[in-house]
Amino acid sequence: MAATETRLLLLGTVMLFEPVNGYQLRRELLSWQVEDWAHVNPGSIYSGLATLARQGNLARHDLVDGSREVAVYTSTPLGRREFEKLWRAAVETPDILSPLPFHTGMALMPLMSRTAVREALRARLANLDANARAQLAQERPAEAVPPHVLVLADLWMGMGQTEREWLVNLMARVDRGDFGLRGEPADWEAPADDPGWQMANDRQRYLELISRKG
Amino acid sequence: MAATETRLLLLGTVMLFEPVNGYQLRRELLSWQVEDWAHVNPGSIYSGLATLARQGNLARHDLVDGSREVAVYTSTPLGRREFEKLWRAAVETPDILSPLPFHTGMALMPLMSRTAVREALRARLANLDANARAQLAQERPAEAVPPHVLVLADLWMGMGQTEREWLVNLMARVDRGDFGLRGEPADWEAPADDPGWQMANDRQRYLELISRKG
DNA sequence: GCAGCCATGTTCAATGTTGAACACTGTCGA
DNA sequence: TCGACAGTGTTCAACATTGAACATGGCTGC
Numbered sequence A, B: 001m002a003a004t005e006t007r008l009l010l011l012g013t014v015m016l017f018e019p020v021n022g023y024q025l026r027r028e029l030l031s032w033q034v035e036d037w038a039h040v041n042p043g044s045i046y047s048g049l050a051t052l053a054r055q056g057n058l059a060r061h062d063l064v065d066g067s068r069e070v071a072v073y074t075s076t077p078l079g080r081r082e083f084e085k086l087w088r089a090a091v092e093t094p095d096i097l098s099p100l101p102f103h104t105g106m107a108l109m110p111l112m113s114r115t116a117v118r119e120a121l122r123a124r125l126a127n128l129d130a131n132a133r134a135q136l137a138q139e140r141p142a143e144a145v146p147p148h149v150l151v152l153a154d155l156w157m158g159m160g161q162t163e164r165e166w167l168v169n170l171m172a173r174v175d176r177g178d179f180g181l182r183g184e185p186a187d188w189e190a191p192a193d194d195p196g197w198q199m200a201n202d203r204q205r206y207l208e209l210i211s212r213k214g
Numbered sequence C: 001g002c003a004g005c006c007a008t009g010t011t012c013a014a015t016g017t018t019g020a021a022c023a024c025t026g027t028c029g030a
Numbered sequence D: 001t002c003g004a005c006a007g008t009g010t011t012c013a014a015c016a017t018t019g020a021a022c023a024t025g026g027c028t029g030c
Helices: A004-017 A022-031 A042-054 A077-092 A100-107 A114-137 A147-175 A195-213 B004-017 B022-031 B042-054 B077-092 B100-107 B114-137 B147-175 B195-213
Strands: A058-065 A068-075 B058-065 B068-075
Touching: A004 A022, A004 A042, A004 A068, A004 A077, A004 A100, A004 A195, A022 A042, A022 A195, A042 A058, A042 A068, A058 A195, A068 A077, A068 A195, A077 A100, A077 A114, A100 B147, A114 A147, A147 B100, A147 B147, B004 B022, B004 B042, B004 B068, B004 B077, B004 B100, B004 B195, B022 B042, B022 B195, B042 B058, B042 B068, B058 B195, B068 B077, B068 B195, B077 B100, B077 B114, B114 B147
Parallel strands: none
Antiparallel strands: A058 A068, B058 B068
């Protein structure tokens, strides 16, 4: 399922802003310029939310907000466990040919504790090195592969090396306490025009409506 | 459409081996270890071929081969033009977040002439540099982005730089005549256990069956 | 007070993707 | 000669994705 990163993204973004509706998520994701990468057409968001709700990873609340009906989502304990699993997999598994899961994971890093982040990054580094060793050990002899394909292996090696250096740096920053992670004070505040601020009001109202319904 | 690289891959592989059936393509693609990246489940291949045929990019021939019915595909002039368009786009457009189209393009490089390859790689280099400049010019000020997202930009810059060096190297090799490209003698022969060899027999038989049907 | 327009929130038909499962053929040993 | 099994070639229902289009509300200017 290529949909893994969409699941991760939706689940994580709901956790950041819950309770939220689909339109708010879309607005926020657009402001992240996520359109550039992930599959976040309106349809994907709504059907993704529906799927996650069906699986019990999200709870759907059909609220009447003023004169309007809104479908508002919150995460469930199951969904939060699922998120951690997806997040770990995305961050621990290097994949040169689809960097998206990792980038999605980085964007959602503040939802994880410092310990968890540290462990996941360490695992990524180990896997990166294991991949590099495996590639040098070349299961397939060079003669079995045409030259124009062989040359791609050099690119991969280089990319792996570049990422490794960057990753070591990132791990050092995590170790010395950079970034506001889960259970820590935020290290950063969104600018005034961020849609996240507009959401805050709705969030409060949604919370009341949900508790009123029980 | 994320299906662009599937279209490119199928169209190109058909051109390499035509006339071919879906099973042969699948076998060949598996031997390329394409499963690791592209969406090449059996279903994708057959439905992809059907779509390309419907659009006139491929011709489908329903042959009776011995006691068996086989659906065999050949490329059309329209399809070959479409391939060139897709190939150029894949190779000329750098995209850090989905390297697949480029890798697919590289794998299919022998279908293009040396001039075309040279031009496309030059265009890629120009785009790579343009992207790097755009990123340095930072439309968004650093304060508008949380630190854990900002740090990804460093990774992208590094990746871009690594690819640039590799690309300059590759261009030099193309300039000095490496790789057997379209209209040139092959510079490489597949090992004896490559499914490409098994295909050669069927190819001849398919050709006869097609010409007999007219 | 109403016409026009943007913002909000969602649906849906068309299309693509997944991978298990089907159906058939050949072959090799018991 | 039978049955097991690997190889060949394809289909299909379930599911995901696409993005245009719908429906409604509120604001703004006239």
